[in-house]
Structures are given as C-alpha cells and as structure tokens.
Amino acid sequence: MVAMTEPDISALILYLKRRDDLSTDEEMVLRSLPWRVKNWPAASEIVREGQKMQESSLQLSGFTARVGHVASGDRQITGLHIPGDFIDLHSLLLKVMDHSIITLTPCSTASIDHAVLQRLSATHPHLSRMLMMTIAIDAAVQRAWIVDLGRHLASKHMARIFCELFKRLETVGLTAGSSFELPLTQVMFADVLGLSIVHTNRSLQQLRSRGWLEWSDKTAYIHDWASLAEFAGFDPLYLNLQRYHR
Amino acid sequence: MVAMTEPDISALILYLKRRDDLSTDEEMVLRSLPWRVKNWPAASEIVREGQKMQESSLQLSGFTARVGHVASGDRQITGLHIPGDFIDLHSLLLKVMDHSIITLTPCSTASIDHAVLQRLSATHPHLSRMLMMTIAIDAAVQRAWIVDLGRHLASKHMARIFCELFKRLETVGLTAGSSFELPLTQVMFADVLGLSIVHTNRSLQQLRSRGWLEWSDKTAYIHDWASLAEFAGFDPLYLNLQRYHR
C-alpha cells in the first residue's frame, strides 16, 4: 500500500457542507482521491485559453482569476476564486479552455484527472452532482456580476463585490470576525470591476469615507455590514448558502 | 400503451450533435422522454426568482431572457435564450432559482421532471454529461458578456452580440443565409447591453451606417460578416462549436 499525504481539501468540504448533506463516506472519498498538489507563484498562468484539459484543479490557497483579454490590451477579470473553488471543473465538460486562469497571489492547487471524476459519477452520483453544483453556482455569481456591470454605479458595484467576497470567504472559514485577507492590488480590483485604476481608487474612497470598510495592508475590514449591504443591494440568494439535498 | 405525440426537440438535437457524438439510441431516449409542452405569450414569467424547482424546461420556440432587477427599477438581461437551450437546467442542481426567466416573444417550452433527469444520469451517463455541458456553455457565454460589459464600447459590444446570436441560431438551424428572425424591441436589446434605449439606438445606427447589418421588420441581416466580426473582435471559441467526445 502506498502511503501518500493527502492534501488539505477542507475548504472544499466546508463549501459543500454548507450547501448540501455531505456524508462521512463521501467526505472520505473526496479526501482520498489521487490529488496532485501544485504550488504557483503570483502572476502565473494555471491554465491557458485554448488548452485542452485532462484534469481539473481545486484551489487550496490564494486568489486566482479568470481573465478575458481585449484587443486594446486591457483585460477583464470574469471570475475571482478562493480556496475551496474548483477553478476549471467545467473543462471536464468542455475539454478546451475558452479563457485563462491566473494566480493573483501565490497559490496552491490540487489537481485530479478527468478520468477519476468520470468514474466518480458512476460510483458516487450524489457527490458528482455536488461538484456539478459548483459549476452552477459559479454561473450564478457571473450573473450577479453582469447585473453589476450593466446597471450599477461603480461604488455600488464595488460594495457588492466586497459583500460577496466576505460571504464566500466566510463559508470556507477564511474570515476573522468582520475582516479578511485581501492581498490584491487596486489594479487587479479595477480589472474585476471593469473600471480604470483611478476611478477604482475613488470609488474605494467613497466606501471608506462613509466608514463602511477599510482595506489596507492586504486586509479588508467591514466596519458596517448593514449599511454596506443595504447600499449594495446585496442579497446572498445567488450564493446558494442554504442547505438542501441536491 | 399510451400514445403520446412527442414534441419537436430537434433544436436540442442539433445543438448537441454540433458539439458531441450523439448516438441514435441517445437521440431516441431524448425524444421519448415524458416532456410536457407549454405555450407562453410574450412577456410572461416562465420561472420566478426564489421559486423552488422540480422540473426544467427546454426551449422549443421564441426568445427568452434571464433578468436581474435593481433597486432603481431598471433591469439587466443576463442571458438570452433561443430554441434548443435548456433554460433552467441548473435548477436541477441548485433547486431554488436566483433569477427570473421571462419570454420576450411568444414561446413554447417542453418541461421534464428533475427525477427523470436524475435517473438519466445513471442509465445514460454520456447523455447526462452532455446536458451538464450546456450549463457550462451558458457560463462561457456569460463570461463573454462580462468582458463586453466591462471593457468594450457600446457599438463593439452590440456587434459581438449580433455575431454571437447569429452563430448560436445557425447551430440550431434558425438562420436563412445571412439573416435571422430577431423579433425583439430595442428596449429589450438595451437591457441586454446595459445601455439606455437612446444609446442603443445610436450604436445600432453606427453598425447600420457602416453597411455591416440591418435590423428591421423583426429580421436581422448581416451584410458584411467579415467586417462585423473583425470590428467586434469575435472569436467563437467560447461557444464550443467543435465536436468532441465529452
């Protein structure tokens, strides 16, 4: 018997347990899958647009982003990912990546062969369905971003992103009270919001000056959740934080 | 034996055959599922935000849209759907709808119980995986929209949407040469683009005046695909129109 140290996938376990009933058996199956751990420096490309995939990666630590590039050289971040997120699980279904995924900070991931995941769908259908659920939740987050980009003022958009990040990080145990690590630059945030750096900075100052939050030294503090969430019109329904049997 | 007239789901069949190998058996299984056909007038709500779902609907005819509402009373369309699209398949995984789906024109749908789809995943895993693929493709489309909203000028955004619609409609046999039925109003289009009606109209005039397209009498004509696609920076990779075994 080969002794392997299993990577710590507890963020994924927390993610799933918050939303569904994960049995002890299912948890054990997940933990003992043949994960391959990889470590990435900041600003590296985990997968590249056009790449044909045979494995998918679970994020263990750090922040990653899906990026879309436009002719002018600008870029737009279409998704922001945190530990517990299965960052390219959809490649199991689509095979070819239609976008790149980059690390915004140093990251570690655990990858697993598509073949293993496919076998799982036969042996553990409910577990497999939960993984598909994570794809659907990512899509729900994208819809919220579309509404923001299309119809919200910059400051409101930014407020909503802070609320969303807080709730998502809280789910996987990465908040401490009302604060959380946010080791991104304002340039990265601008690419999330679809704004210029200058305006990102000014929008941030609005939220700060109202005393709702602070963001310095790579840490964000939510000082007034109620006001922030109300201003943002934040409704966490789309994060699917209710526990159902799915 | 109960004789039932099977609804015409050939748009879905075309959608799948364009992207994967759909066996004769799988096609027969799909066609003979216990679909329930429903007809909807324009501007009706097929499913409502917050609704708990036990079935999913395949679109047979017309145009539908996912809508997000904001406090000001404005709305943003987060997805535009056409025949062959499984409009709320993700509710199989999420149970509760996080947004509403409305008809933009008179529509017909065929709905199927979640229980049936779950049984399918055991008996026809590949077929089931193809259905999951449609969820992933919808998400890819959403990412393209995010890039548009965040980083593209209105006219470029509009041009891209025309390209996307053309390709998607072509896939399910709903184009005739270089034209297609587009029975939407400019108000609806504005909600897709996240623009005001006035500016939507002016952006459209730009594309028209350059001789790239026309859109009147509920029909769109692409007069110069090459120029339009180049201006839009349109790359259909994200539509996953390549046939792979998935």
Added chain:
DNA sequence: CGCTGGGTTGATCGGTGTCAATTCGTGTGG
C-alpha cells in the same frame, strides 16, 4: 381618427476614462 408602442433625433448632464504628477514603502546594488 385619436391612442399607443416602437423607433429616432437633439440638447445637455454626469459618471468614468485618460493623462500627468506626487507620495510612500520596499527592495537592491553601490
């Protein structure tokens, strides 16, 4: 034959982008 919804146009306003410069902290080589 007037009402209504959809499309179009003009004038003006405002949110956000662009350009440019300053400050500050940090790492690095002399």
Added chain:
DNA sequence: CCACACGAATTGACACCGATCAACCCAGCG
C-alpha cells in the same frame, strides 16, 4: 548605510462616452 528604482496608492485637470430629458414620427389598431 545610502541612493535609487520600482510598484502601489493617491490626487488634479480635462476629455468623452453614454444617460437623461424632451420632442417628434410612424404604423397598427380600436
């Protein structure tokens, strides 16, 4: 240890894309 480069955050001035407000036209229709 200091000089310097560099990235990140910040600020001011100005330009511009798209929103808003207000008409007007036109076709369909009661």
